[in-house]
Every structure is written in C-alpha cells, then in structure tokens.
Amino acid sequence: PGVKPGTAVLDAAQAGPADSGITVEQFKQDYRNKVERMYGDGLERVSDLDKYNALVSLVRDYLAEPWLNTKEKYRRTGAKQVYYFSIEFLLGRLLGSNLYNLGLNEVCQQALSELGLDLRTLRQVEEDPGLGNGGLGRLAACYLDSMASLGLPGHGMGMRYRYGLFEQRIVDGYQREYADDWLMDGFYWDVRKPAEAVEVRFGGNVRIKSNGKTQYIHEGYETVLAVPYDVPVVGYRNGMVNTLRLWSAEARLSEVVCAPQGGSDCQKAVEYSQTVEELSNILYPDDSTYEGKALRLKQQYFLVSAGLQSIIRNYRENNGHLREFPHKIAIHINDTHPVLCIPELLRILLDEEQLTWEEAWNITVQTMSYTNHTILPEALETWPEDLFRTVLPRLYLIVRDINEYYCRSLWEAYPGDWDRISRMAIISYNRIHMAHLAIVGCHSVNGVAELHTDILKNKIMKEFCDFSPAKFNNKTNGVTxxxxxxxxxxxxxxxxxxxxxxxxxxxxxxxxxxxxxxxxxxxxxxxxxxxxxxxxxxxxxxxxxxxxxxxxxxxxxxxxxxxxxxxxxxxxxxxxxxxxxxxxxxxxxxxxxxxxxxxxxxxxxxxxxxxxxxxxxxxxxxxxxxxxxxxxxxxxxxxxxxxxxxxxxxxxxxxxxxxxxxxxxxxxxxxxxxxxxxxxxxxxxxxxxxxxxxxxxxxxxxxxxxxxxxxxxxxxxxxxxxxxxxxxxxxxxxxxxxxxxxxxxxxxxxxxxxxxxxxxxxxxxxxxxxxxxxxxxxxxxxxxxxxxxxxxxxxxxxxxxxxxxSSDRTFAEYATDIWHIRPDTLPFSASEKQIR
Ligand code: H2P
Missing domain, CATH: 3.40.50.2000 (Glycogen Phosphorylase B;)
Known part of the structure; x- marks a missing residue:
C-alpha cells in the first residue's frame, strides 16, 4: 500500500546501441496492438496496470525467440548445464532489467514517450517478486544475471511462494507482518508449464523386498503435484535467455472423488487442496512448532524432488545413460536448504535407475557442489531424526546408509576416535546434520569470502577439511x-x-x-x-x-x-x-x-x-x-x-x-x-x-x-x-x-x-x-x-x-573451478544476437 519506491530511467546514450533490431515505430505499433488484443480496448482507455501488463507481454514476445534459440542451441551442442538450487531468488523488478539486457530500453522509452507514456511510471507498477529475503537470495539473483550475461548454460531452481516472506509495515514504531500479496495482480513474466508437472511423495512407509536384489517399495504416501513456472533470464545483449524454474504446490482436485451425496466431501476436497498449497505459500514458515518444522522440511524436499525429476526428464530426452550425468549436469546447492538433492538423486539412481550404490554415489558426488553462507549455528540446519523418518521414509534410509559408509571411512582414518566420529557424523544424537551431509555428498564446498572460507577450514569445518582438504575452496561473492x-x-x-x-x-x-x-x-x-x-x-x-x-x-x-x-x-x-x-x-x-x-x-x-x-x-x-x-x-x-x-x-x-x-x-x-x-x-x-x-x-x-x-x-x-x-x-x-x-x-x-x-x-x-x-x-x-x-x-x-x-568475476570462477563449464562454446552469430 501507499508509495512504492521509484525507478530510474536510463539516459539514451547509456542504453548503448539499439542492437535489438526493433525500431521505435515498430515498437509503438506492436504495443498498441498488444494492448488492443489483450484488453479489447484502446491504449487511451486502459489502466496503468493494463499498460504495464501489456508491456511485459510484449517484451515476453520479443524474448521468446532468443529463449527458444538458447534452448535449441543447448540441445544441439549438448553443452553441460548448471542448475542452481536455492530456496530464495530475490529478483527485484524485471521490466527495467529485461529491457536493458535486451538492448531495448532506449527504443521502449522513446516509443512510450511518443505515445504520451512514461516508462518510469510503468516500471513502478511492478511488484517486487516475493521470492527471497536477504543477501542469500539477492546473491542468487545476481548470479542468474551473470550466468546469462556470460553466456553460461546455467539455470535457477526455486520456489514460487504465493505470499513471499511478509510485507513489513511499521505501526507505532513496531514491525507488523502482513501477507506479501505480490501475485495479486498476476505475474506476467513467468510461463506456467502444467504438462511438465511432476509428483512429489511424502510420508507413508518403505517395504523392503528381497529376491536376489533388495528393492525398496515406497507405499502409503501422499502425493503433491509440483507445477513449474518458467521465468526467462535474459543475458546482457548476447541473445541468451536462460531459465529460472519456480515450483508451485497444487492438488489435482479433479481426481478427488466427491461422494454422490455431495456437499461435505467436496468441501473436504477443497480444504485438502488448501493444505497441499500451503507447501508453497510462504518463505521460511515459522518452525517453532513440530508442524512448522515438518512444513519446512516438506518444502525443501518439494523443491529438490521436483527440480531433480525435471532435470532428469530433460536429460533423458537429450542424452543416453545416466552414467554420463556428471559430464552433462552440475547441481549447485545454495546453503543447506537444498541439501536433500544428495539423497534424492541417490534415490532416483538406485530405485528408479537400478544403479549400484557405488555407481550412484560416484555420480552424485561428481554432480553436486555446495556453498556455505554462514557460520551461525542456528542457520546450519539439523532435523530431528524422527521427523525426517516420518516425512521422508525412503530418504531417511538412504541418509542412514550414507552415514554408515561415511562413519566407516572415518573409522579407518581415525580408528577408535569415537568423539571425532560422532562430531563428524551425519546422524548424531538423533539429529540429521545437513551441512555434514552436504560436505560428504559434494565434490566442492566453498565459502563466500576469504576470511569466511578460512574460518570454515580452520574452525567450523576443520575436521572435515582435515579429512578431505581438496573439497574446500573460496569464491568471494559478487554483485551484478x-x-x-x-x-x-x-x-x-x-x-x-x-x-x-x-x-x-x-x-x-x-x-x-x-x-x-x-x-x-x-x-x-x-x-x-x-x-x-x-x-x-x-x-x-x-x-x-x-x-x-x-x-x-x-x-x-x-x-x-x-x-x-x-x-x-x-x-x-x-x-x-x-x-x-x-x-x-x-x-x-x-x-x-x-x-x-x-x-x-x-x-x-x-x-x-x-x-x-x-x-x-x-x-x-x-x-x-x-x-x-x-x-x-x-x-x-x-x-x-x-x-x-x-x-x-x-x-x-x-x-x-x-x-x-x-x-x-x-x-x-x-x-x-x-x-x-x-x-x-x-x-x-x-x-x-x-x-x-x-x-x-x-x-x-x-x-x-x-x-x-x-x-x-x-x-x-x-x-x-x-x-x-x-x-x-x-x-x-x-x-x-x-x-x-x-x-x-x-x-x-x-x-x-x-x-x-x-x-x-x-x-x-x-x-x-x-x-x-x-x-x-x-x-x-x-x-x-x-x-x-x-x-x-x-x-x-x-x-x-x-x-x-562483480558477480561476473565470481561466476567465471565457479564455472571454471567447480562446474568445469566454459562460456558458451559457440557464440551466437550476429543475426542470432538480434531479437528478431
Ligand atoms: C548471507 C550472509 C552474508 C552473505 C550472503 C550471501 C546468509 O546473507 O549472512 O554474509 O553475503 O548470505 O552469501 P544475509 O545475512 O544478507 O541474509
């Protein structure tokens, strides 16, 4: 409510050469047409919100072709893809940055002004997406910009929170938290992809079947539908458009049978859908209660499982056996929230692909890398073992196995040193330590500034670093x-x-x-x-x-x-x-x-x-x-x-x-x-x-x-x-x-x-x-x-x-040292660089 922060508008000269291939005249024509087709009304009669929406829709049209070309090109060249999993992406408004990166800013500003409109005003209509909170989330957003601008095949995997963290209002000097209803007027940047929805399973139990080979049958689970929404991530004037995939939890109500006598059962079905959707309602739901903790854990698994399923589906369409997976895919775990990527990839490789433990483990470790963002104990997540077993029974067994293998190798290195082993174990004193799981299951662990990495190596994670020093490295943060x-x-x-x-x-x-x-x-x-x-x-x-x-x-x-x-x-x-x-x-x-x-x-x-x-x-x-x-x-x-x-x-x-x-x-x-x-x-x-x-x-x-x-x-x-x-x-x-x-x-x-x-x-x-x-x-x-x-x-x-x-510097370092990818090997031709 009330005044929204303004936006600056670039000067013409600073916008650089108009390399978009779109003229002011054409922009005006396209924009008028867009407004008329969307609203069945003339530009003069629609609201600022309508004008803003039409502008976003037009920019989306312009970037559709480079988006498609980028995907085609990745398919054609088989370039290794990076997926950056993060519970937060603090994007900020996108209209200005997309116009700027597309090289369309100057044209748009001029065209709108000739139509009697002001780009600055329309940019202010945009709500900040409620997809993050602090530095962690904004860093992830800077990295998306740098990945696309450097021509790196890198994408984001995140959550589409209906109500973000919260909207802060100050009442009588106090903070009051209101729902951040950022989606109220819609979000025109993303594309819903219902055909690519996947199912995520919670709860139930695991039956172990042994006829020659042990099989784990997960039964009695609850299914939640994960629906992806893709947001284009535009590179700076290089014709590249990567993808940020955001997941939303939905229930398939059409499959819930209403009793013939009607009424109350339908009501229950609707209530059920609300409990399912709760999964993607809020960033960092209050975890002071058992239910709250369970919700957080479910949310994290939801992101990880949906993300990995879609990556693997995509991989299969373009590649052969999953043994090659680490050569084609790198998965980055931003802080501990997406650490479940490790047991989830193992689950898929073991239970669905029938690989041996050794094969599955090697693929997982080679694929995964992890960034630590804080040494604060409360942020190094741990989960009560019971809760974990109840919510994720199959993953629990996998984590237990990882822990057992790992503790065995520790025992070999430090025979009899029980204290050290219990300090380093993934499961100890009935808790599952996610940072430990990350260190064990990733080939790279990095801190975000030199001092921070030193503290990780010499204090917080010293024993892990002594055990596997080669994993630890520093990547000082950057911003775009x-x-x-x-x-x-x-x-x-x-x-x-x-x-x-x-x-x-x-x-x-x-x-x-x-x-x-x-x-x-x-x-x-x-x-x-x-x-x-x-x-x-x-x-x-x-x-x-x-x-x-x-x-x-x-x-x-x-x-x-x-x-x-x-x-x-x-x-x-x-x-x-x-x-x-x-x-x-x-x-x-x-x-x-x-x-x-x-x-x-x-x-x-x-x-x-x-x-x-x-x-x-x-x-x-x-x-x-x-x-x-x-x-x-x-x-x-x-x-x-x-x-x-x-x-x-x-x-x-x-x-x-x-x-x-x-x-x-x-x-x-x-x-x-x-x-x-x-x-x-x-x-x-x-x-x-x-x-x-x-x-x-x-x-x-x-x-x-x-x-x-x-x-x-x-x-x-x-x-x-x-x-x-x-x-x-x-x-x-x-x-x-x-x-x-x-x-x-x-x-x-x-x-x-x-x-x-x-x-x-x-x-x-x-x-x-x-x-x-x-x-x-x-x-x-x-x-x-x-x-x-x-x-x-x-x-x-x-x-x-x-x-x-600059995050360009940081990301080049991640690409070379951790993911082993190079900026796009085949640069776009001059004509491909144009948006049309
Ligand atoms: C955190 C750290 C910052 C760091 C940032 C990104 C978690 O952000 O505390 O020191 O720069 O991650 O690596 P923040 O406190 O702003 O939420």
Missing part, C-alpha cells in the same frame, strides 16, 4: 554491475561511460581506469552532482512515504540489511544516541549534518530484533522532533526494505555501514553495491570488507573494532567483561543507561532486553567493546568529509576498484 549501477544509478553509469567508455558494463575490471580521474576537478564535480540528484530522489520518496524532510546536503549514512544482533544495528543506534547527547550539551557543536537511514526486516519470531526496530523508531521520534539540535541529525527507518528500495537508497548514500561483529558476516554483498555507487565504507574487518580494503587501499575505507582473530580469542577465553568498558567510558555509560532510564519516554521497560544483553549477558556481539573505536572512526569520517576533494577522491577510488566484486 548491470542492476546495481547501470539500472539503479543511470546518472553515475553515464558519467562512467563518458569518462572511460562503455566497456565496463561487460568488463567491470575496466572501472580501474577511473582511478586516473579521481582527483580531476571536473569529474569530482559531476560525481557530486550525481550523488545530489540521487539524494533528492530518495528525499522525495521519504517525504511522500514517511512525511520526513531530509536535508540533501547532509551525509546520508545507511545501514540496510536484515535486522540481526550480529549485524549490530544496536551499535549504530548507540552511536547516534551519543551524538545526540553531545548536541544537546552543545547545540553549536561543529559536526557535519547527518541523515541516518535504516531498513530491514526482523524474522517473525526474533523478538530482540523486532525490538531493535522499535528502538530505531523511538530514536527517530526523539531526534527528528527535537528543534534544539537544529536538524543536525535525522534518523529514518524505511519500511519494507526490498530490492526496489535498495535501488533508491544505495545510489543516494555517502556512508555505507558494514559493522558486524568480526567473524560473523560471511561476506556481505550490500558492502559491494554501496562501493560501486561511490559510498565510503565504515566497517569492521569482516567478510568481504577485508577484500574491499585490499582493493581500495586503507585510505579509502574506514575500519574499526576487534578483528575476527581477537573476537575468537575472547570466545576461547570465555568472553569479556562489558562492565569494565561501561565503567570506563562515560558517554557509553550514558547511552546504555538511557535504554532504560526514561530517555525514551513511552518505552517503559521495552529495551531492557537490549540493556541486559549488553551488560548482564556478556555482550556476546562486542557492541560495548567496539563502541569507542566506532565513535572514533565516525570522527575520522567527518574530518574526511569536510575536505570535499579528499572525500570525492575516496568515493571515486571505491567505484574504480569495485570491478573485482
């Missing part, structure tokens, strides 16, 4: 410069192209050429103008949506990401409180005016994170309404952070807050997006921040706080004493006390949980410990900002050295 610069910040993209030419869009490492211009006054002047223009756009949105007036000449300082204790939004808040206190003491204090921007969702059951949102909003109320500080600082929490909002915030930001407790943030990807848009990072030495520092040099980033090594050393020693820090630092003591002493007049005891966790529960995330150095880092930042040429040089250096953080 096409969405995260060209599309969201067209003015900056234009400036870059004017300065170094257009090749950076496909060869982001060429951004390094900007370094030569970073001290150039004219370049700096333009950069400043671009930033200001983006700040004005964000300020306009904030005014319309939240009624808050922002000072576009202040420093825009943003922390936008999931709300989590380790990401330390609380540290940011405490620092703002201290700054506010200083201003109250001395209203003439000479500080740069600041706008502190927050955004992000807290998980539904994560109470302290939800209270952090309330804390930020309480602070915003206090600060924004206090005339005595003369607007020196403002605080805003932007509701319902999503990709579209990020596209508005990131280009407008001066300072990028990347302040997790060192060792916890596996990589971060927001840090890369901000950097590409010329923001300066204030951050801890964690995740990819370390590599950003290496890339930009220490003068162009502001680091503070404990290192990962120091944090881990404290943990080994049993933590630290926050009381000492609290006693020693008066400003800190003041803000910590203010959490509970009535400073937030209406809050009562609301923030006692924060207070206690900082002082009485050992401050697990070192907020107090890092406070002084964070405050000092902010002071350095202010100093640098005051000297505008120095600051702008820092901004330019960040853009210039962001090429390494």
């Amino acid at each position: 410069q096409r969405r995260w610069v060209s599309l969201c910040n067209p003015a900056l993209a234009q400036l870059i192209t004017d300065t170094i030419g257009p090749r950076w869009v496909e060869h982001p490492q060429e951004l390094a050429q900007l370094e030569r211009h970073s001290a150039d006054t004219a370049f700096q002047h333009h950069l400043l103008k671009v930033k200001l223009q983006n700040k004005v756009a964000l300020a306009k949105y904030v005014k319309e949506k939240h009624g808050i007036t922002l000072d576009v000449n202040s420093i825009f300082d943003s922390q936008v990401k999931r709300i989590h204790a380790y990401k330390r939004q609380t540290l940011n808040v405490l620092h703002i409180m201290a700054l506010y206190n200083r201003l109250k003491e001395n209203p003439l204090l000479d500080i740069e005016p600041h706008t502190f921007i927050f955004g992000g969702k807290a998980a539904v059951n994560y109470h302290i994170a939800k209270n952090t949102i309330k804390l930020i909003n309480s602070l915003a109320d206090l600060v924004n309404n206090d005339k005595s500080i003369r607007d020196k600082i403002k605080v805003v929490f932007l509701e319902n952070y999503n990709v579209s909002l990020a596209e508005l915030i990131i280009p407008a930001t001066d300072v990028s807050e990347q302040i997790p407790t060192a060792s916890y943030e596996a990589s971060g990807t927001g840090n890369m997006k901000f950097m590409m848009n010329g923001a300066v990072t204030i951050g801890t030495l964690d995740g990819a921040n370390i590599e950003i520092k290496q890339a930009v040099g220490e003068d162009n980033i502001i680091v503070f706080g404990l290192t990962a090594e120091e944090v881990l050393a404290y943990y080994r020693g049993g933590g630290y004493n926050p009381w000492e820090v609290y006693q020693d630092n008066e400003r800190l003591r003041q803000v910590v006390d203010q959490l509970i002493n009535g400073f937030f007049p209406a809050a009562g005891d609301l923030f006692r949980g924060h207070f206690d966790s900082l002082l009485h529960q050992g401050d697990h995330f070192f907020v107090l410990k890092d406070f002084a150095s964070y405050e000092a880092a902010h002071q350095v930042l202010d100093e640098r900002y005051k000297d505008r040429p120095v600051w702008l040089k820092m901004c330019s250096a960040n853009i210039a050295h962001s090429g390494r953080f």
Whole structure:
C-alpha cells in the first residue's frame, strides 16, 4: 500500500546501441496492438496496470525467440548445464532489467514517450517478486544475471511462494507482518508449464523386498503435484535467455472423488487442496512448532524432488545413460536448504535407475557442489531424526546408509576416535546434520569470502577439511554491475561511460581506469552532482512515504540489511544516541549534518530484533522532533526494505555501514553495491570488507573494532567483561543507561532486553567493546568529509576498484573451478544476437 519506491530511467546514450533490431515505430505499433488484443480496448482507455501488463507481454514476445534459440542451441551442442538450487531468488523488478539486457530500453522509452507514456511510471507498477529475503537470495539473483550475461548454460531452481516472506509495515514504531500479496495482480513474466508437472511423495512407509536384489517399495504416501513456472533470464545483449524454474504446490482436485451425496466431501476436497498449497505459500514458515518444522522440511524436499525429476526428464530426452550425468549436469546447492538433492538423486539412481550404490554415489558426488553462507549455528540446519523418518521414509534410509559408509571411512582414518566420529557424523544424537551431509555428498564446498572460507577450514569445518582438504575452496561473492549501477544509478553509469567508455558494463575490471580521474576537478564535480540528484530522489520518496524532510546536503549514512544482533544495528543506534547527547550539551557543536537511514526486516519470531526496530523508531521520534539540535541529525527507518528500495537508497548514500561483529558476516554483498555507487565504507574487518580494503587501499575505507582473530580469542577465553568498558567510558555509560532510564519516554521497560544483553549477558556481539573505536572512526569520517576533494577522491577510488566484486568475476570462477563449464562454446552469430 501507499508509495512504492521509484525507478530510474536510463539516459539514451547509456542504453548503448539499439542492437535489438526493433525500431521505435515498430515498437509503438506492436504495443498498441498488444494492448488492443489483450484488453479489447484502446491504449487511451486502459489502466496503468493494463499498460504495464501489456508491456511485459510484449517484451515476453520479443524474448521468446532468443529463449527458444538458447534452448535449441543447448540441445544441439549438448553443452553441460548448471542448475542452481536455492530456496530464495530475490529478483527485484524485471521490466527495467529485461529491457536493458535486451538492448531495448532506449527504443521502449522513446516509443512510450511518443505515445504520451512514461516508462518510469510503468516500471513502478511492478511488484517486487516475493521470492527471497536477504543477501542469500539477492546473491542468487545476481548470479542468474551473470550466468546469462556470460553466456553460461546455467539455470535457477526455486520456489514460487504465493505470499513471499511478509510485507513489513511499521505501526507505532513496531514491525507488523502482513501477507506479501505480490501475485495479486498476476505475474506476467513467468510461463506456467502444467504438462511438465511432476509428483512429489511424502510420508507413508518403505517395504523392503528381497529376491536376489533388495528393492525398496515406497507405499502409503501422499502425493503433491509440483507445477513449474518458467521465468526467462535474459543475458546482457548476447541473445541468451536462460531459465529460472519456480515450483508451485497444487492438488489435482479433479481426481478427488466427491461422494454422490455431495456437499461435505467436496468441501473436504477443497480444504485438502488448501493444505497441499500451503507447501508453497510462504518463505521460511515459522518452525517453532513440530508442524512448522515438518512444513519446512516438506518444502525443501518439494523443491529438490521436483527440480531433480525435471532435470532428469530433460536429460533423458537429450542424452543416453545416466552414467554420463556428471559430464552433462552440475547441481549447485545454495546453503543447506537444498541439501536433500544428495539423497534424492541417490534415490532416483538406485530405485528408479537400478544403479549400484557405488555407481550412484560416484555420480552424485561428481554432480553436486555446495556453498556455505554462514557460520551461525542456528542457520546450519539439523532435523530431528524422527521427523525426517516420518516425512521422508525412503530418504531417511538412504541418509542412514550414507552415514554408515561415511562413519566407516572415518573409522579407518581415525580408528577408535569415537568423539571425532560422532562430531563428524551425519546422524548424531538423533539429529540429521545437513551441512555434514552436504560436505560428504559434494565434490566442492566453498565459502563466500576469504576470511569466511578460512574460518570454515580452520574452525567450523576443520575436521572435515582435515579429512578431505581438496573439497574446500573460496569464491568471494559478487554483485551484478548491470542492476546495481547501470539500472539503479543511470546518472553515475553515464558519467562512467563518458569518462572511460562503455566497456565496463561487460568488463567491470575496466572501472580501474577511473582511478586516473579521481582527483580531476571536473569529474569530482559531476560525481557530486550525481550523488545530489540521487539524494533528492530518495528525499522525495521519504517525504511522500514517511512525511520526513531530509536535508540533501547532509551525509546520508545507511545501514540496510536484515535486522540481526550480529549485524549490530544496536551499535549504530548507540552511536547516534551519543551524538545526540553531545548536541544537546552543545547545540553549536561543529559536526557535519547527518541523515541516518535504516531498513530491514526482523524474522517473525526474533523478538530482540523486532525490538531493535522499535528502538530505531523511538530514536527517530526523539531526534527528528527535537528543534534544539537544529536538524543536525535525522534518523529514518524505511519500511519494507526490498530490492526496489535498495535501488533508491544505495545510489543516494555517502556512508555505507558494514559493522558486524568480526567473524560473523560471511561476506556481505550490500558492502559491494554501496562501493560501486561511490559510498565510503565504515566497517569492521569482516567478510568481504577485508577484500574491499585490499582493493581500495586503507585510505579509502574506514575500519574499526576487534578483528575476527581477537573476537575468537575472547570466545576461547570465555568472553569479556562489558562492565569494565561501561565503567570506563562515560558517554557509553550514558547511552546504555538511557535504554532504560526514561530517555525514551513511552518505552517503559521495552529495551531492557537490549540493556541486559549488553551488560548482564556478556555482550556476546562486542557492541560495548567496539563502541569507542566506532565513535572514533565516525570522527575520522567527518574530518574526511569536510575536505570535499579528499572525500570525492575516496568515493571515486571505491567505484574504480569495485570491478573485482562483480558477480561476473565470481561466476567465471565457479564455472571454471567447480562446474568445469566454459562460456558458451559457440557464440551466437550476429543475426542470432538480434531479437528478431
Ligand atoms: C548471507 C550472509 C552474508 C552473505 C550472503 C550471501 C546468509 O546473507 O549472512 O554474509 O553475503 O548470505 O552469501 P544475509 O545475512 O544478507 O541474509
């Protein structure tokens, strides 16, 4: 409801040559025809939604041929295909990116404008698809863009959630969760493929039949129909269109017999269909109950089983025996959610293809690879053995066998070392450890930044790494410069192209050429103008949506990401409180005016994170309404952070807050997006921040706080004493006390949980410990900002050295090192590259 984040429109020059083969005249004609055929009405009489839908439908028509050609070509060349399984794909709006990648943006903009329409307005009609939540899902979406743009035969496998995660609304400062009804007006990008639906089986029992060869007969199961919806993934001006396949759970009601006496049984059938559809209703259903856990497990199996069945069906149509499978197919497991791919592929190979265990196991391991995205214990999924056996009885037996074989090999390597074996087992203490299963069943295990991979290898997964070191490798994350610069910040993209030419869009490492211009006054002047223009756009949105007036000449300082204790939004808040206190003491204090921007969702059951949102909003109320500080600082929490909002915030930001407790943030990807848009990072030495520092040099980033090594050393020693820090630092003591002493007049005891966790529960995330150095880092930042040429040089250096953080680089590494595929071997001919 209400105001939706806007969209930038590319400048004509930046859109590059019109290589689509479609003229403005033709586009206009096609578009008029499309509207008339779809709605039986003229362009002048249909709504914006109709206009948007017709435009999507037209773009789909244009990309149909390259989509078909790409599939044909894969068939013809027999190229090895990669399938990226992920529980999330945080796509963002697709109209802009598809037009851009098709090379149609300029033509479309011109055609619409000649028809009296505005592309920007129509792009805003699009709902953000509710298919993801945080960095994990957005990374998967960046990878889809890079795979297609690099010409790699790589596809996504995901879920089509009816209601996404949730829509966040802020009511009286609190997060409230509403169903994200993103499909309400339809989703015109995907194609439903009912003929390719497959059945997924749950529950029942397994009968073992032994006449010479042991057979496993699965009986008494419940069947759910998995219906695929295919979304085209358009490569950047290369004629390639890959596929993201999204699965939806349905019941085949036509096969449920209604009793002749009618009535109630039909009612039951409808109710049954609702329980079936529940499987694909929501991303990360609440798992605090047994039923919730079962639903999550079923959802994961649903994705995996449907995805693998369709891959194998497709493989069979084009290939011979499944022994060749790993030479033709690579399956990538994004985090632990799709780890069931391993036992499910084994099940198919053993029970349906009748391969021997050894054959089936070798094929599986050679096919599968796994990325770990976090070391947080709660995210390394485990399932109660009983639940697993009940929901997936055949897979349970397979996992038990894998565990037995594996433990036997461990026993051979470490005879008598029961402790080690039980720590490394897949099943131990009645739980099934999905990360262990992933390590055992994949030929490659990678972390997402150098430090993260080191921590996996030397701490979290050390024993596994000692046992099979060759599996472990690092692939530092990346983001696509096409969405995260060209599309969201067209003015900056234009400036870059004017300065170094257009090749950076496909060869982001060429951004390094900007370094030569970073001290150039004219370049700096333009950069400043671009930033200001983006700040004005964000300020306009904030005014319309939240009624808050922002000072576009202040420093825009943003922390936008999931709300989590380790990401330390609380540290940011405490620092703002201290700054506010200083201003109250001395209203003439000479500080740069600041706008502190927050955004992000807290998980539904994560109470302290939800209270952090309330804390930020309480602070915003206090600060924004206090005339005595003369607007020196403002605080805003932007509701319902999503990709579209990020596209508005990131280009407008001066300072990028990347302040997790060192060792916890596996990589971060927001840090890369901000950097590409010329923001300066204030951050801890964690995740990819370390590599950003290496890339930009220490003068162009502001680091503070404990290192990962120091944090881990404290943990080994049993933590630290926050009381000492609290006693020693008066400003800190003041803000910590203010959490509970009535400073937030209406809050009562609301923030006692924060207070206690900082002082009485050992401050697990070192907020107090890092406070002084964070405050000092902010002071350095202010100093640098005051000297505008120095600051702008820092901004330019960040853009210039962001090429390494392109997902094109990351994906080329995955392709070569893990999947052993090369960019499409037979490039499309010039005529094939045209869309018509
Ligand atoms: C996670 C990690 C990030 C990482 C991202 C992608 C799970 O994302 O925490 O450090 O960059 O995966 O690898 P997030 O916290 O944003 O949900």
